[in-house]
Amino acid sequence: MINKDILILRQTPLFKHLMDEELSALLKVVKPLAIPKGGIINCDSHSLYIVKKGVFEIQKPAESIYITPPSFFGELPFCEKGSGIVRAISDSIAYELKDTDLYQFMGNNFKALRGYLRVADFYRFSLTDAGKKLNRNKTQIITVFSTEKHCGKTTLAIAAATLSSFNKKTILLDASYDGISVFDMCGKQLLPPLSQKSPDEVTGQKFIEQRIEKVSETLDILNVAFGSKVRLNPDIINPLLFYLSFEYSYIIIDCSNSDVALRDTILHNTDILIEIINNKSISKLQAINDSLLTQGQQVIYIVNKHFEKTSKIDDPHKDFDTISIEFGETVFQAILRTKPQHDILFREILSDKKALVFASGMYETLYYAGIFETLRDSDNVPDIIYAAGIPYVVLIAFLHSSSLKEYKKLLLSYFSDDKLHSMLDVTFPDKYLFKNDPLKSFSSSVCNAQRLEYYNIIPYTILFSNNSSRMFTTGDIRDVVAASFAFLPLFEGVSINKEEYHSSFPLYPAMPETLLRTHIQQISFISNNTIFNPLSLKSKVLGIFRKFVDFLPYYYLYACDTGAVCNKEFSLQIPEVTSIDDLIEKTFDNKENFDDIMIKIVGG
CATH class of the missing domain: 3.40.1090 (Cytosolic phospholipase A2 catalytic domain)
Incomplete structure (x- = not known):
């Protein structure tokens, strides 16, 4: 049976962009309130109210506004607080969502947060400074992934991060456990991974800032899992993305296939998935994509010409040209030097989508x-x-x-x-x-x-x-x-x-x-x-x-x-x-x- 409460929440302009599992999560923290005719609700009560049944009057000094289902009133996340008295002019029912529950929901559902901020901006709600910053950054998550080892995945991730940093501020996350680290390829000292921390610890601003290494004025790197002897708690990823979206317009993730739970969480949250393919890996990658990509992710298949010089790959793809690294040069420096040969590829990947x-x-x-x-x-x-x-x-x-x-x-x-x-x-x-x-x-x-x-x-x-x-x-x-x-x-x-x-x-x-x-x-x-x-x-x-x-x-x-x-x-x-x-x-x-x-x- 179709859940009628989900249908009602979906009608609300703030939540039309949510997927069913997100609406189900919201329903767990929703409190239905029966409000008799003449009942009063104070808009300063740190809650958002969604009208399920009945009619309410919002009383303001100059006018009164009457609202019916599925309208809403009260406190909105990342918006300036309003004030006023709301009175039920008939026996009514409203859903109550506490602001703490809404903020926690947004922090754990990055794409839900992004959609909400775009709705708030469309309706010209007065965003707080934090809300304006999040909405202005328009953070995109790009993941570079392959099921194979030694295929040039980390090199491609650094290339994606380097080219995107010419447009906007970028951070590259190393979510691979082994191989050659992002830090080594950028000529930086490897910092400890986040793998042994809990989701609550990861949200601390000081904790994150201490582990971010600057590569250039617009490119930073962060070690999520490399070198860790224990598996990362994948629940860390959502609050981490939430925190980073305040500072970065691009979050590039170097993701391996060695930790399925971490891989699944990253792919679920990504926007653009760049996959390195060959004739051996393409069917494996497509099976993973068909199982996990349910959120409108865009897939781009890449053939690394350094490793696939003679193989004929029939599946549609784009080519990543071989990078020649000179003596004493890091991979990051080589990518900077050879930037013109990669411009066309990444200009298409990073362009605004219509x-x-x-x-x-x-x-x-x-x-x-x-x-x-x-x-x-x-x-x-x-x-x-x-x-x-x-x-x-x-x-x-x-x-x-x-x-x-x-x-x-x-x-x-x-x-x-x-x-x-x-x-x-x-x-x-x-x-x-x-x-x-x-x-x-x-x-x-x-x-x-x-x-x-x-x-x-x-x-x-x-x-x-x-x-x-x-x-x-x-x-x-x-x-x-x-x-x-x-x-x-x-x-x-x-x-x-x-x-x-x-x-x-x-x-x-x-x-x-x-x-x-x-x-x-x-x-x-x-x-x-x-x-x-x-x-x-x-x-x-x-x-x-x-x-x-x-x-x-x-x-x-x-x-x-x-x-x-x-x-x-x-x-x-x-x-x-x-x-x-x-x-x-x-x-x-x-x-x-x-x-x-x-x-x-x-x-x-």
Whole structure:
């Protein structure tokens, strides 16, 4: 069953970007308060209150403000304290979150903190000095990782840290236990690791500062695990990242595969994962990625040309050129000297990422196809496109087509009534109406066996499994496409990594707020204005789907919501159409208007 309290928390603007496990953690410290009509709450009570039921009046000297679910009032983390009296004007219920619990939650969930600060900045809340500093740094976490030893991982990590330090202040963490340390390669004396300390000790400012070694004015290094004889408590990582994000815009982590618990925690928290591959390691790395990367991480595969001079690696990748080290020179000095040969690679990795988010819906979202088509010959394209359900399938069809003619043909074929009707295998599998076999067949016809991370424009989506959601940025595209059509509870789920997944729509439609937790800097949102009005199209199957979605009460928790938190927002005007074929034809006839929109979003 879906937890209704999680759905209510997710509606709150402050928490729309949270994943289900984070919302579940918040629920553990939430205290429901029943407040009778006329009851008073003081805003100076060191708590945040979220309205679950009823109406409250915020009394101010010049005016009164009335708030209803899912609004909030009280004290916000990293924001200047307000004051005032709040009165319940009807019998009401509010969730209470103590400020100490909220600060602890933010300190242990770095991506949740990042998203929260972006929301606070969007709504122009008055941030404290600490909040301003965190938001200004916009800290990104980049991890360099490999399953193999002696592959040049630490050298690549130093290169990433060195190049990023030319942009903004950077710290490099040595989270490998053995090999050659970051300190040695930078010509610095090795300092003791953090491995024997508890999470509480790591949060001490003096303790951290004593273990940070300066390499240049904008590059520092810190020993997390190197040389340690005991395993690091992985719970140290979250408070460590929280502390470092006050000072650094880039946190680069040199991570090995020797400590699985530490590796898993680091990869969970990373934004960009740089992996050194060869023909031996690629399958191992992909298995790890598919299991652990659930937070919108971006994967970049690198071949170190120093070790792979003759091997032919077919998987898409970027090359890291061999670094020649002269006599008496450290690796850090050699990287500085050879910086021009690495500029192109790291300029792409470190560039601000742009994303397009497409509002979810049913068959009316086929109109997005015209927007996708404008990207085919464009020099300015987004790095990421996030969609869920049918828009995701429309996106993948575009990425697998070679021309407008082929794309149109694919859509007319895939969304014909005959094709859609073939998906409805009414054999009544356990708990569902329709089996997933036709969905798998459909996805195989849409795309071949390509992985998500191989696309030039990375297709993001969220799928739903076991009462929780997960973001997919790696894995076999065929499985993800099939699951994107598996609407719950109509269809049997699709197995991915031994879990049964369904489409996140309509329970979790694509929202720009989801990406606020990621490293993506510019987020644009495209919706259409017909999401509530079923079109009179000649498609019985899609008509059934539409009525099914409209019937679900929790869909309206999002469908009725307005005011997306993003950099740019556009709403498409869909012309009157008479059929699916007519809708597809008209979206491609609107190229000039779509070109203008894309210039404003990507080229602006």
